[in-house]
Amino acid sequence: MEYMVICCPCCGKSVARYDLKGTVDVVADCKRCNLRITYHVGTKEITKKKIPQKNTSSGMTFRG
Numbered sequence: 337m338e339y340m341v342i343c344c345p346c347c348g349k350s351v352a353r354y355d356l357k358g359t360v361d362v363v364a365d366c367k368r369c370n371l372r373i374t375y376h377v378g379t380k381e382i383t384k385k386k387i388p389q390k391n392t393s394s395g396m397t398f399r400g
């Protein structure tokens with residue numbers, strides 16, 4: 337089966353596979369960089385976005 341490997345644009349780690357047939361954007365997380373990698377099927381673009389920290393420990397102030 338043919339597929340395309342989606343790599344993290346930051347560290348080059350392969351994070352997901354796209355089977356070349358799907359019409360839905362491929363979203364995968366790079367745990368190394370803490371980035372959310374999105375492969376936009378329509379535009380064939382790969383974008384990265386910071387993953388917001390979910391484990392908010394009590395007393396921690398959020399720094400934007």
Ligand SMILES: [Zn+2]
Nearest residue numbers: 344347366369
């Ligand atoms: Zn990465």
